[in-house]
Amino acid sequence: MLSKKGVPPPSYRKTGTTIVGLIFQGSQVVYCIYSMARMESIWGKDCLEFKPERWLKDGQFVSENQFKYVVFNAGPRLCLGKKFAYMQMKMIAASILLRYEVKVVEGHKVDPKLTTTLYMKHGLLVTIKPRLVGVA
Numbered sequence: 001m002l003s004k005k006g007v008p009p010p011s012y013r014k015t016g017t018t019i020v021g022l023i024f025q026g027s028q029v030v031y032c033i034y035s036m037a038r039m040e041s042i043w044g045k046d047c048l049e050f051k052p053e054r055w056l057k058d059g060q061f062v063s064e065n066q067f068k069y070v071v072f073n074a075g076p077r078l079c080l081g082k083k084f085a086y087m088q089m090k091m092i093a094a095s096i097l098l099r100y101e102v103k104v105v106e107g108h109k110v111d112p113k114l115t116t117t118l119y120m121k122h123g124l125l126v127t128i129k130p131r132l133v134g135v136a
C-alpha cells in the first residue's frame, strides 16, 4: 500500500508483501474468500473439483500459504485459533473414522448453503457402520 505520494507506509515496507498496482493509503480492500477458493489462477485447472488430496504432500497434510487459503484470514490478524481448530477437526475425524465406516448415501445431493459460514443445504446423509476392530 502506498500513500498518495507513492511512499509505502512503514508497516507495509516491513512485510515485504508484493502488491501489484497502486492502492492509496486509507483505501479499503475487500476480498471474497468464497471466490478465491474457486479461482483457477490460485488453485489451478481443477479448482472446482473436490480433491482433498490437494492438501497432502508425501501422505502428510500440509497447510497452504495463509494468503492463498484465507479462510482463517492472513497476516497480523490471522485467526489465533487456527491450529486449535485444525487439531479439533483432526481429533473428531480420527475418533469417528477409527470406530465407524462412514459412507455418503448414494444420490445424496451436496449443495452449499451460503451464509457467513458455509453449510450443506441438505445436510449430509450418511450411513454409519461400526468397524469390526474393537476400540475402547
Ligand code: HEM
Binding pocket: 070, 071, 072, 073, 076, 077, 078, 079, 080, 081, 082, 084, 085
Ligand atoms: C474453522 C474454525 C475457524 C475459522 C474458519 C476461523 C476464522 C477466523 C477469521 C477469518 C478471523 C479473522 C477475523 C477478522 O479479523 O476479521 C479469525 C480471528 C480470530 N479467531 Fe478464528 N476461526 C476459527 C476457529 C477459531 C478458534 C477455535 C478460536 C479459539 C479457540 C479462534 C480464535 C480467534 C481469535 C482470538 C481471532 C482474533 C485474532 C485477531 O484479531 O488478532 N478461532 N478467525
